[in-house]
Amino acid sequence: MDIQHIMGVVDASFAARQSIEKALRDIDRRALNAMVLVKRHGNALAGYGVVAQAFRERAAILKTSASHLQESIAPLIEAYMRILQHQRFVQSFQEMLSDSPLHGKACPNLISTQSKWQTTIHEEEATARKILVQLLEAVQTLQEGVEEQEYIVTNGRIEAALAESTGAPLMRVSRDMGEAVRTVAQAIRSYRHQLESLEHESSTRL
């Protein structure tokens, strides 16, 4: 792992955060749009009203899940940055030992310090891995939330078909909802790939 890789994850995380936030705002707006449409049509669209309400509630849950995602990103990056820093220390000690004419004999303290840093790095890598696993679990939760949202969109399409006679543009609303959910699903999927590559990189190195 190098700094470039970590910076790549930071960028991916930022982009994913932007994209998810925007898509979730979009989902929320579309849910509200559907609710406004339902309200304007009175009891005729009561069935779709339930769907729109569920869609908005799910969107709120997704928003909360996404915020948990963001909470874990900073500690993960921090952990990796610290690992990089400490690896640099270990490397420095290694260089000092290599450059010394009494290599391996004259500076037992130096060797001990290097060994301590190595242990610290292992501990930090374990912590980072733990955070990464938590993060992947959070992403998994988010993806499950998106799947539920997709299920609600499907229900919405059925309700829209049933209420077609009312003349309300519910099919279009459902399609918009579906698109918003697809956008957020795609953003999360690409983010997950980034995290998984990071995990793979970490475990390979380990």
Place this chain on the structure above:
Amino acid sequence: MDMEILQDYLPEARELLEKAQDDTLRLESDPNNDEVLASVFRAFHTLKGGAGFLEAEHLVSWTHHLEDLLDKLRSHSLIVSGPMIDAILRGLDVIDDMLQQLASGENPSPGPEQLGQTIQNLALGKGPMESAAPPCSRPPAESMLLVSQRPTATGESGLFLEHSESAPHPESQSNPSGPHSEMAADEITGAEFEATLDALYGNKAPGMCDGPDSGNQNSGQISPEEFEQVLDQLYGQQAPGYVQPALGSAVCASSLESEQVTAELVLPTKSVRTETVQPREASGKATPPARSSATAQEAAETTLRVDAARLDAVMNQVGELVLLRNRLSSAIGSLGEENEDMLRIAREVDLTVNDIQSTVMRLRMQPCKRLFQQLPRVVRDASRQLGKEVALEIVGEDVEIDKAVVDALSGPMTHLLRNSLDHGVELPADRQAAGKARSAKISVAAVHLGDKVRIEVSDDGRGIDSQFVTRKAVDKGVITAEQAARLSEQEAVELIFRPGFSTNDQVTDISGRGVGMDVVKETVRKLRGRLDIQTKPGLGTSISMEFPLTMAVLPVLYLRLRREIYALPVSSIDSLVDIQESRIHRMSGRSVYRVDGTEVIPMVDLGRLLHDRPLHLGSEPIEGILTERGLIMVSEVLGNEDSVVKPIDFLTEQNWYQGATISGKGDVVLILDAGTLANHVIDHGDDSTIMDIFCKGAA
């Protein structure tokens, strides 16, 4: 005056009056319709009977003259003519005035003498357009019988049948102070009376063996007991207005008709009720009432007349319940998913309150028929005055809407029709020259649209010339030339709703003051409705008004403008949009937003209007609420809720609010008026602020 009787009498009288007007207008096109003639006659007769109990002498006298005229028409002694219809309609207006006097606790003053005389003359066949047809064979004077109600020798109340002493002289008949003038309408011929008796008793009639001219006065008398027996025989205990004999009842009036019998009974409670009995069979055998009569009676038994104030009180209480429900839902929602029981209870309360709200809402609903039934008369009178030929088409009389809307729209509907007749519909010759039918068509329609009702008035007249309207508006100082230059075609047409605007230079009975259409717009605004006008030059104009089904609960969308929360009625929202900078343009000094390829609408910066500080796209969060008239820019859209509007009368006339409500969190939230906000931007561009407006208002 007995107030209890009055309270019962007034609504029934108004219904009768409305029906009589409707029927009278029908007579104009179908003058020989006996059913309609009988219906109008019965209306006057019943009105007279009720007025008698209230000791409203002038109302009794006035309805008596009209009843007299209708009696002649009903018996085909006279035939219906235009002046008669005019006189009857004007007579109905007088009755309406008298009812209003009664409602305000006054005894009605006499009707206009000249009109009264005209009606009496018409009844005597002396009218300006006397019946062309020879009068129906009138029975000889000797066979005229009078029915009266007097105490009998034993002190009981009885119906007396008397031969008239001599032929009723036309003058004496027209003189209300004459000895029998009050009974004139109750006169029936001997033959009619015999036919009625036969129908009632068959061969078992008391005194059947005696001829009608036997001279025995008893043969012309029936006591209340006999009358009750006849009713029992006819109806059993199902008779309309039936009371146990022990309680006693007094016959107040009876009109025996060859086709229909109307019986009015005074109950001990003094309430006045009128029931119409279906025609009997010619065989004279007593038969049970027809099925429709039974159904009507069942309907009457399941119908309850309730004071509107009580319904309003219930509606207000439901409103409070809705607010409490919102607060409960909000409080439980903030607990999260910790307590599922509470969440379930909250949802059940939510559903129950929705059901109550919907049920109570339906209690206040009334059919649009009540609103539309005055319109044929308006069209008739105005078209005659203007010399135009118009056919009125009414659609959707059964569509129901909140009582408040029905009550408030009566005036505006009249304005719309008169305006359409005066400005929209062309003279017959002009229509012919334009290749149209001589007779114009005005259509009034009520349509149910989800949680709204649309009422539309359209004509196939000349349409509205937007340039002419703009020129007139500038001439009359309604707008400046600079403002006129910025108007779109639709906005120019909508100038007709501005106060003080009229295309007429002279004020006439019909229009010219520039008030009517302003009243329409204001009424629609107050009823939280939406007004729309569509016109095609040479083809016609259509004005539609959309109203919420109920006025009691208002679904709103909560929004945030920086730190403040506001509400916007859901009915005024088209959709919520994500504002894109690339779609914002500057046009004629104001910012506009391109919604799609074709639609461009003005942007309403709520920050600039309410905070005197514009919202900055890019540097702060901004969302858009698309309304019919503009795109409202806000910081964030929060969510929707059913709210109850509380008036805020303490603000100046010029403000942006429809009222206030209490949100689920218990905060007082102002409800914005989207139409006023957008209109302000259209009129003043988007550079003026709330301070400018209030400064102008104060000045």
